[in-house]
Amino acid sequence: MDKITRSAEPAWLAEKWQEWGEDLQAKYAEAGKASGFIWHQYNNQGYKTLVEALSAMTVRHCSFCDAFPMGSSIPNTIEHFKPKSIYPLFAYKWDNLFLCCGICQRKGDKFDEMLLKPDSDSYSFDDYFDIHWDTGELIPNRDASHEAQASALLTIELYQLNKNGKPSDRKRELTHYQLMKNSDSSMSLNIDEFSFRFYLTRGVS
Ligand SMILES: [Zn+2]
Structure with a gap:
């Protein structure tokens, strides 16, 4: 999970997120959470423009596992960091929204205040x-505080960062990256065109 620098909130969303969140909260209270959720349109802006803004922020990588390229071989989804079923008021709030792959999206309605948020000021991978x-697995930093290690473990579990073949996918991507790097020293490889950048930057020799 790479650190993400969040771009400025889109103006159309800034104008509407509160109203839409309140409407959703009222709808859930009245008709239940199964009553559905939709991405609204406003001034010709909507889901598509939102995905574009979030994709620009991560250079088309999943915000959690860093899979690439989102939007072509990996379908885009938008993750509500605080689940909309529990926090409907934040359902359209810019800093609650992340570009996300289908695997990380399986987190579903689970949430815990200790979960690590990739765009948080206090977040960095190495901390x-x-x-x-050997395995390609993410583990908590053993030098970190107990609290920080618990947060890391929780994040690994909820976003399934060591499941669904992710560790071996990381190892394979590093091998591929290393081979390309070695094959032509004059070639300027763009790491943004690979998955799992946090893994490659630390593993390449
Ligand atoms: Zn992912």
Whole structure:
């Protein structure tokens, strides 16, 4: 999970998120959470423009596992960091929204205040995580506080960062990246065109 620098809130969303969130909260209270959720349109802006803004922020990587390229081989989804079923008021709030792959999206309605938020000022990969190079697994940083290690563990579990073949996918991507790097020293590889940048930058020799 790479650190994300959040871009400025889109103006159309800034204008409407509160009203839409209140409407959703009222709807859930009246008709239940199964009554559905939709992405609204306003001034010709909507889901598509939102995905574009979020994609620009992560250079088309999943905000959590860093899979690439989102929007072509990996379908885009928008993750509500605070689940909309529990926090409907934040359902359209810019800093609650992240570009996300289908696997990380399986987190569903689970949430805990200790969960690590990739765009948080206090977040950096190395403060919380380490890598088990033999297996490709993410592990909590053993030098971090107990609290920080618990946050890292929770984040790994809820976003399933060590499941669904992710560790071996990381190892494979590093091998691929290393081979390309070695094959032509004059070639300027763009790491943004690879998955799992946090893994590659720390694992490449
Ligand atoms: Zn992901």
